[in-house]
Amino acid sequence: MEIKVTENSEIITISLEGEIDMQVTNELREALLENIDKNSKRIIVDFQNVDFIDSSGLAVLIEGLKISKNKDSGFELCDMKEQVKDVFNLAQLDKVFIIK
Amino acid sequence: MGQNARIIQEKESKLEKLLSIISYIIGDIDLDTVLNNVLKNAEELMEAEASSFLLLNKNKDELHAFVATGNAGEQIKKQDGIKVGTGISGWVAQNVKSLLIKDAYQDTRFCSDYDKKTGFQTKSVVCVPLIVKGNLIGVGQIINKKNAAYFDDQDLNIFTKFCEIAALALDNALMHQKRIEQDRVQRDLELAEDIQRAFLPENLPVVKDLKIDYRYLASRYLAGDFLDISFLPNGNVSLIIADVSGKGISAALFGSRVSHEFSHLRKDLQNLEKIFKKLNNIVCKYSTKGMFVTAIGMELNPNTGDCQIVNAGHPRPIALTPISPKNMDVNELEQKSGPPLGIVEDAEYPINDFVLKENETMIFYTDGVSEAIMNDGSRFESKNIFEVLKKNQFYPLNGLLQKLNQQCSGKDQADDITVVSFCRIKFKQLDIKSDPAELSKVRHLIETIGNELNYTNKEINQINLAVTESIVNIIEHTYMFKKDKDIRVQINRNNFGLHIFIRDWGEKQDPKNFKSRDLKDVKPGGLGVFFISELMDIVNYDNSYTTGNGLHLIKLRE
Numbered sequence: 001m002e003i004k005v006t007e008n009s010e011i012i013t014i015s016l017e018g019e020i021d022m023q024v025t026n027e028l029r030e031a032l033l034e035n036i037d038k039n040s041k042r043i044i045v046d047f048q049n050v051d052f053i054d055s056s057g058l059a060v061l062i063e064g065l066k067i068s069k070n071k072d073s074g075f076e077l078c079d080m081k082e083q084v085k086d087v088f089n090l091a092q093l094d095k096v097f098i099i100k
Numbered sequence: 101m102g103q104n105a106r107i108i109q110e111k112e113s114k115l116e117k118l119l120s121i122i123s124y125i126i127g128d129i130d131l132d133t134v135l136n137n138v139l140k141n142a143e144e145l146m147e148a149e150a151s152s153f154l155l156l157n158k159n160k161d162e163l164h165a166f167v168a169t170g171n172a173g174e175q176i177k178k179q180d181g182i183k184v185g186t187g188i189s190g191w192v193a194q195n196v197k198s199l200l201i202k203d204a205y206q207d208t209r210f211c212s213d214y215d216k217k218t219g220f221q222t223k224s225v226v227c228v229p230l231i232v233k234g235n236l237i238g239v240g241q242i243i244n245k246k247n248a249a250y251f252d253d254q255d256l257n258i259f260t261k262f263c264e265i266a267a268l269a270l271d272n273a274l275m276h277q278k279r280i281e282q283d284r285v286q287r288d289l290e291l292a293e294d295i296q297r298a299f300l301p302e303n304l305p306v307v308k309d310l311k312i313d314y315r316y317l318a319s320r321y322l323a324g325d326f327l328d329i330s331f332l333p334n335g336n337v338s339l340i341i342a343d344v345s346g347k348g349i350s351a352a353l354f355g356s357r358v359s360h361e362f363s364h365l366r367k368d369l370q371n372l373e374k375i376f377k378k379l380n381n382i383v384c385k386y387s388t389k390g391m392f393v394t395a396i397g398m399e400l401n402p403n404t405g406d407c408q409i410v411n412a413g414h415p416r417p418i419a420l421t422p423i424s425p426k427n428m429d430v431n432e433l434e435q436k437s438g439p440p441l442g443i444v445e446d447a448e449y450p451i452n453d454f455v456l457k458e459n460e461t462m463i464f465y466t467d468g469v470s471e472a473i474m475n476d477g478s479r480f481e482s483k484n485i486f487e488v489l490k491k492n493q494f495y496p497l498n499g500l501l502q503k504l505n506q507q508c509s510g511k512d513q514a515d516d517i518t519v520v521s522f523c524r525i526k527f528k529q530l531d532i533k534s535d536p537a538e539l540s541k542v543r544h545l546i547e548t549i550g551n552e553l554n555y556t557n558k559e560i561n562q563i564n565l566a567v568t569e570s571i572v573n574i575i576e577h578t579y580m581f582k583k584d585k586d587i588r589v590q591i592n593r594n595n596f597g598l599h600i601f602i603r604d605w606g607e608k609q610d611p612k613n614f615k616s617r618d619l620k621d622v623k624p625g626g627l628g629v630f631f632i633s634e635l636m637d638i639v640n641y642d643n644s645y646t647t648g649n650g651l652h653l654i655k656l657r658e
Binding site: 019021022052054055058059060063082086087091092093096 | 537557569619624628634
């Protein structure tokens with residue numbers, strides 16, 4: 001999986017590419033926490049190039065969401081492929097996250 | 101001091117000495133040490149020139165003597181057995197009465213062989229039965245009183261007391277020795293079981309479009325069932341499944357001999373009919389105590405499904421044909437059979453031809469399955485086997501053993517159980533390590549196969565998610581994040597769906613511990629099991645392996 005981070009006017013965009021499973025969750029977790037620590041107003045995780053996510057990937061995102069909430073910063077997910085969105089729906093997380 | 105006073109004082113001093121050695125003698129449990137202490141103390145206490153203690157071997161009706169030789173008590177020598185009823189000690193053992201003999205050579209019961217052999221001269225003897233809880237365990241004797249012509253009644257009394265204590269100490273040590281011996285036999289049996297298991301075809305070579313599977317459960321450590329699956333030079337698969345009458349060590353030894361003979365004949369001869377005829381004559385020659393063997397031999401061409409089967413009094417194989425996703429047509433194969441091996445010399449074993457069609461499965465079993473006793477006391481019988489197989493097209497062996505387990509939960513397994521299946525199905529097998537880096541490899545294989553079968557992307561993604569979660573569970577819970585353990589993924593496809601079987605070789609897991617979290621309680625983790633059960637049509641935990649776990653995930657075709 002590849003992770004690209006772009007920052008502009010108080011928005012940090014974390015673009016993910018590839019498959020998210022147990023193999024990459026540590027790397028993803030570090031990237032999320034590091035950027036949440038920067039105390040920007042919004043964090044957007046871009047799923048445009050993500051083909052697969054499993055429950056360990058969801059767990060990292062839930063952790064990221066909770067920490068962001070505590071810091072009063074926004075945490076959004078965007079541009080999900082249908083099969084990835086399905087996983088969020090199945091776990092009833094589509095209402096928990098802001099998915100654009 | 102008067103004589104009476106001296107006698108009383110002597111007696112008191114001996115009793116005191118006796119009390120002091122009680123704790124010394126009974127404080128040990130090693131038989132040699134206890135014997136050593138008993139002999140040494142008997143001689144010292146009784147002022148005897150020699151002592152011997154003889155332990156009873158009830159099976160042989162013999163006494164085995166342990167005597168102190170040379171410097172008293174330093175060396176213990178075990179002698180040949182003395183028949184109960186022979187000599188002084190034999191008389192004491194037979195009559196369970198003590199003897200005080202002032203002059204041995206004047207006593208008709210005395211046997212002078214020992215004196216003749218050793219040059220020792222026996223004069224006076226006290227011989228006392230060793231009794232524990234009313235049972236005779238041996239006899240104790242002291243020979244020749246030092247500084248006196250013979251033993252007297254007082255010596256008899258003291259030695260009788262001594263022997264009561266010695267009997268307890270010796271009995272205790274004997275029990276301990278027996279336990280050590282039992283432990284050793286137990287360890288030997290466990291080792292033998294491992295060896296027997298090592299003979300089993302653990303890693304069956306993968307044949308294209310022929311899935312072979314088996315389960316083998318010994319009723320007590322060693323099984324009389326045996327099984328061999330091998331590949332012939334012509335590319336065909338050879339099977340022998342057999343059940344030796346009886347069970348345990350003798351059946352296992354006999355079975356391994358027959359199995360060995362079969363492999364030899366299989367190499368030399370082409371024709372199963374001839375192989376079984378020869379094998380039968382060999383078994384007839386070696387069979388003792390009416391031992392016999394029921395067996396089936398088969399040669400199967402994996403490309404065409406052509407089978408040749410010979411049957412020696414064994415339960416008939418069963419053919420399974422899938423007719424709907426959850427139903428199988430079940431048929432016992434009509435067969436000409438010869439008698440069990442080892443009964444009739446020169447018996448004939450005619451060949452039965454059969455064609456295993458694509459997607460069909462053939463099941464072989466030993467009568468440990470059909471004769472298993474259920475909780476209600478009745479036998480499992482073939483009609484139950486048929487019923488179970490009708491409903492378990494994806495995992496017939498596991499289905500069968502799960503049902504057996506459920507129906508016979510309260511009963512000890514009475515007989516060895518062996519079941520084998522041959523299924524002509526298209527499948528791919530991928531052996532991976534328990535490393536998360538391997539996960540994508542599995543998903544890509546499923547994607548390739550899913551696309552070939554025209555599954556939608558959504559369906560493929562669902563299967564991939566369930567499979568990923570299952571493997572992650574193995575990595576986390578079974579292998580505790582160790583990355584070098586084995587995991588096997590088998591992807592089977594038939595007309596009704598995709599069946600993914602995932603196998604590990606780790607510690608057995610209890611499905612009761614597979615829990616998912618409440619979806620409303622949003623927190624990291626706990627979703628894996630939920631995904632698996634939600635996304636797959638059939639999920640079955642396979643507990644029927646001796647080591648490791650299996651999981652069947654099935655996605656039926658829409």
